[in-house]
Amino acid sequence: MGSAHDDGGDRRREHRLRDVRPLDPIHSLKAKLGLLVVASVTVGVLITWVGLRNDLGPSRTFPLAIIVSLVLTQLLARGMTSPLREMTAAARAMADGDYSIRVRSTSRDEVGQLAEAFNTMAGDLESSDRIRRDLIANVSHELRTPVAALQAQLENLVDGVSEPTPATLELSLQQTERLTRLVTYLLDLSRVEAGASALTLTQFSVGDFLEECAESMSMVDAAKGLAYVVDVTPEDLVLEADVERIRQVVTNLLQNAIRHSPHGGTVRLDAYPEQDDVVIEVSDEGPGIAPEDRERVFERFASGAPSVRSVASTSGGTGIGLAIVRWAVDLHGGHVAVADTESGATMRVTLPAEARPAPGVTTE
Structure with missing residues (x-):
């Protein structure tokens, strides 16, 4: 189990190392795309110029320039879109009930803002899911306790084990009142959720x-x-x-x-x-x-x-x-x-x- 966890951590670290993000300080996605185009064109022109200066010929210079430009574009674009891929994986995990995954947000552009909003949403969903599970567990426990006590008391009365004395009936009444209070709280809570305000x-x-x-x-x-x-x-x-x-x-x-x-x-x-x-x-x-x-x-x-x-x-x-x-x-x-x-x-x-x-x- 620990080995699988370590392997997963190693894969995530390796994944992050492959995602080069030199454009993260730029605040605009449009500016990033513009720089990406300028960088790829500049690299292509530079390689073409160097190749022609060294008599490599267009048949070798142009393919080399295209390949290097594509590699550079892929490298930079992968870093720019990495949060989107992480969000896709996190959304799939959320669909399976895992709200613990967070997106690594280092850029300052619109994608980075989206990643931060996604992390906030994931935190809220995780908190809501925990509250829901706690509520179900707590309410189930609270319902089970008086119901079990009331059932035992009534069974004793039916089987003739105990007599319906005022004390016995008082205990049954107390458990019934406890159930009534819990149901009242839940009804009041539904009014809160519905925004009842009269x-x-x-x-x-x-x-x-x-x-x-x-x-x-x-x-x-x-x-x-x-x-x-x-x-x-x-x-x-x-x-x-x-x-x-x-x-x-x-x-x-x-x-x-x-x-x-x-x-x-x-x-x-x-x-x-x-x-x-x-x-x-x-x-x-x-x-x-x-x-x-x-x-x-x-x-x-x-x-x-x-x-x-x-x-x-x-x-x-x-x-x-x-x-x-x-x-x-x-x-x-x-x-x-x-x-x-x-x-x-x-x-x-x-x-x-x-x-x-x-x-x-x-x-x-």
């Missing part, structure tokens, strides 16, 4: 809203024994926004905080005005998020640094939740970020107090 704007009390969100989440994830603290200043703080979208934002952030909070920890929900905006913060006492990961956690399907914590994994590892948070906040013309904290993690959402949806977003 908002139903209403004015509501931030304090009552956050209390309701905290209460609903405390019932769902009671096993950890977390304490929820809601602090809204002033108490009559109001916000104009799409209630369901903001509920989606806060719920995803709470699930993220719950997932990474220690047993018996505290999850805080703070809200306060800041100039013409309303800031909502969701904080936990988990391991925190490294500064270099704080922007990446909001990317679709990102799962954060394994050594720190799977920050974007609000649906059990798919990395969809925080991407949906950013999408919903962006629709409102706001922004979301990870705040600097000494311990734990704090997600800070900033929204206009009076609705100012992003350009292109329709309102009802």
Whole structure:
């Protein structure tokens, strides 16, 4: 295996040595073609002149001049078109699922620019393919876990191994809710992909809203024994926004905080005005998020640094939740970020107090 790899590397090095590219510094393909014509004609004329001066005669001078001109043209043209051949080979490899091949781009003309664009496209395709494979693996795993648990519980009930006690039914309900959350995330993601951007704007009390969100989440994830603290200043703080979208934002952030909070920890929900905006913060006492990961956690399907914590994994590892948070906040013309904290993690959402949806977003 190693020998074949070495042979392939040797062939590539040998191939590159054959591709002479003295015209790479020239920025225009037209100028290169002009120089190629001038060079071949000049060499042909020079050989003809030298041959006639040495009494070689036209029968020997002209064929020699033609052959040398053709060799020179072939040599220079091969270097000029080498990126195109490499792109052809790379495109065939991509058709077979290999996105790792890159084109050697040393020229500065249109062919070199095309090669650079091709390499960028190949990198994007490789990243997209990796994300797709990771998503399929993560979603398959997340679906399999609650489905297997639910199936085992139902089989025990059917076979009479266990009785349909409230505790048994509660476990089944929890697995069903877990499946529902995952399906909801995937449906929300499809809306993101489709560019859904309609908002139903209403004015509501931030304090009552956050209390309701905290209460609903405390019932769902009671096993950890977390304490929820809601602090809204002033108490009559109001916000104009799409209630369901903001509920989606806060719920995803709470699930993220719950997932990474220690047993018996505290999850805080703070809200306060800041100039013409309303800031909502969701904080936990988990391991925190490294500064270099704080922007990446909001990317679709990102799962954060394994050594720190799977920050974007609000649906059990798919990395969809925080991407949906950013999408919903962006629709409102706001922004979301990870705040600097000494311990734990704090997600800070900033929204206009009076609705100012992003350009292109329709309102009802």
